Amino acid sequence: MTYTDFTIGAPIADTAAPEGPIETRWERRRFGVKLVNPANKRKMKIIVVGTGLAGGSAAASLAELGYQVSSFCYQDSPRRAHSIAAQGGINAAKNYRNDGDSVHRLFYDTVKGGDFRSRESNVHRLAEISLQIIDQCVAQGVPFAREYGGLLDNRSFGGAQVSRTFYAKGQTGQQLLLGAYQALERQIDAGGVTMYSRHEMLELIIVDGRARGIVARDLVTGETTSHLADAVVLASGGYGNVFYLSTNAKGCNVTAGWRAHRKGALFANPCYTQIHPTCIPVSGDHQSKLTLMSESLRNDGRVWVPQKGGDTRAPGDIPEAERDYFLERQYPAFGNLVPRDIASRAAKNVCDAGRGVGPTGLGVYLDFADAIARLGRPAVAAKYGNLFQMYQRITGEDPYSVPMRIFPAVHYTMGGLWVDYDLQSTIPGLFVVGEANFSDHGANRLGASALMQGLADGYFVLPNTIGDYLAGSRLTPVAHDAPAVVAAEADVAQRVETLLSIDGNRTVDSFHRELGHLMWDHCGMERTDAGLRKALDRIPELRHEFWSSVKVPGSAATLNQSLEKAGRVADFLELAELMCLDALHRTESCGGHFRAESQTDDGEAARDDDHFSYVAAWGYAGEGNAPVLHKEDLQFTYVHPSQRSYK
């Protein structure tokens, strides 16, 4: 069964955001929400799936408000959520540098950076909340970098011309997550949160049209159990691992979101993928993941390739005059600091032209020689020491003396479950926060803004908006033997049993790798009509082969990591098809979605606002049926859409 076809459904609108002046929308929304009285909060139960920045901060904050929270993660500890790996920093419009920053500028930069495919209301709120996030984290003891006077240090990051990025060496995500994790542990100790580590959500439970619980598998005992609640929050992260190789942690997956999608939640803009320009290139077939080299390196490193293709001299032997600092040449205003989508594609183009470096030809140099000459080695080491070390560990080369080799890699997914201004999906009672939702970043995310969004959602937005739903819905208790619960449990058991019983001749990883190649080739940095159609032909076949010849050893009643992977890859095999379909239907280029057919004369992305200024929210129509496209029109009142230019 293949489909390159879809049907158009009714348009969709975000009715939760107030109209009127953008500066006061969030304030007015907070005033407009119904409140739950404290005595009732204690009786209400909320499930939060995920303990990253979004889920950890949400679970802790909801418990502080008095709700009973159940928190889930697949790792052995909530502290290991993938947010821990974020390196570079977190944005906030504090204007501590007096360099012209403001809430409005952060709002403007983010809408523009998202290539005019995000909602103004959401982005403005994000920029406003950014101020409080830093305050909150400092109060928790997050050890941000400081200056000698004791005040917080900032740097400019990922295409911003002001210094608004707060950081903790190259470990900002770790320190922010530990702050949220410690707040979460505090609530666990206080009895407000029940923690389910090594538990994986495998199904959403819907009763009378509302999200009322999940089915989760205890990854140690193998037991699957239903957990019931008044509302469910998904904070399950992004789906970059559909590409097999990405900078995401190995366990990152789409299962929680995809299961919800199959049960009715719309999935928005699945094709918007961020390819990060500065990652360590692939070294061989055994490669299991890609490592990001923080983008902050582009503040001091210069990107270049030899002018002539096939130049095999060592980088140090290539004279200045025979080097092409292609970003500085093509984008004199921003130079090495152009946004990610632009830097990545420029690197791809020079490699496609045969000028790439390293053993595979898929790499460009990131050179610190000038920075070392200008600032001295100790200053460079103080800024980037840990990143240099990481690079050396992986490649065996010393970046102080030989330029780094970097290549773009899949890093972040802007798409995700559709949510309204309240972060509620199209299933009442199902909220989605962090990278798992589609909000705020449009078609391209700016550096240091995912951490900001995750924490904004979890600390400040959701705790304010979820009460409106809970206060406004009269929910009756659901019994563990209610038909919807029993059916969801049975579905999970059936799926697990099927996966174990196929006993074919190919491993889960081999399917995942093949899917990844296919997606990278056809739904990666550059997409074409023909390529996407090829992928859309192959994915259903691959899925069929998976379900007839995968080999999953072991049993369901123990820790079985092959089984965990199999379930995740099965869902990726479905998501991949929707991603390609979304990419095929969007014949414009925008942000991380570059359609070769839609470019300007000088090779830049050409948007088509007349036809595509909308969010593509896809509905599931059952196995084998064409998905339904619901369009949410985007209005721009404050930032006028223009062709992005970084020249």
Add this chain to the structure above:
Amino acid sequence: MRLNLRIWRQDGPNDKGKLIGYRVDDADEDMSFLELLDVLNEKLILDGDEPVAFDHDCREGICGACSMVINGQPHGPQKATTTCQLHLRHFHDGETITIEPFRAGAFPVVRDLVVDRGAFDRIIASGGYISAPTGAAPDAHAVPVPKPQADRAFTAAACIGCGACVAACPNGSASLFLGAKITHLGELPQGQPERDSRVVRMVQAHDDEGFGGCTNTGECAVACPKEIPLDVISQLNRDYLHATTTRR
């Protein structure tokens, strides 16, 4: 390159477990150590065997999930390097490598190389935080923090909670882990109000979980992939002494 592996296999917490020998013929020096296990596991699966279970996630040395004792050393031979960041260029062709789980009374084996480190979470829950409910924070610049203190707090906060320190310690003590959190929060002005109660509760939780006492062997700091300095343990002891001998 060709490597001989002796890997600890144990079906479950109640199984006795033993070392089993395997051979990987097509290892490559650019592979990471976990990629070596991936290659072995792919082969085991196709041969109808069960793959080796091991914890891992980020594979870039920051989540703290990976946890193996390699040739007797937690995280293996390379200084300041987690298992996932260790590459095969540090081993030689034909070498025999022994791989075991992090062993400690407080870290029961779940399966093969996977252990239960839940005790670490419970230690943090007992007091490893600053009570700052969401929304209650003053402006971030309201309280300047001198850079040396901020830097020391950061150095200690870099702990990834992997447990190598415990696996390395002859007493199975988690003092380095505990001292790191005490030092991180105790260095900061925001951490002062709870400083005494924190250390008392966390030490109690540490002992209750069955971790041993510290006898200053220093093995923990040698094994620590994040180079958490040994002086965090002195800090822990000072803070504990202060909290238990004075009343504020």
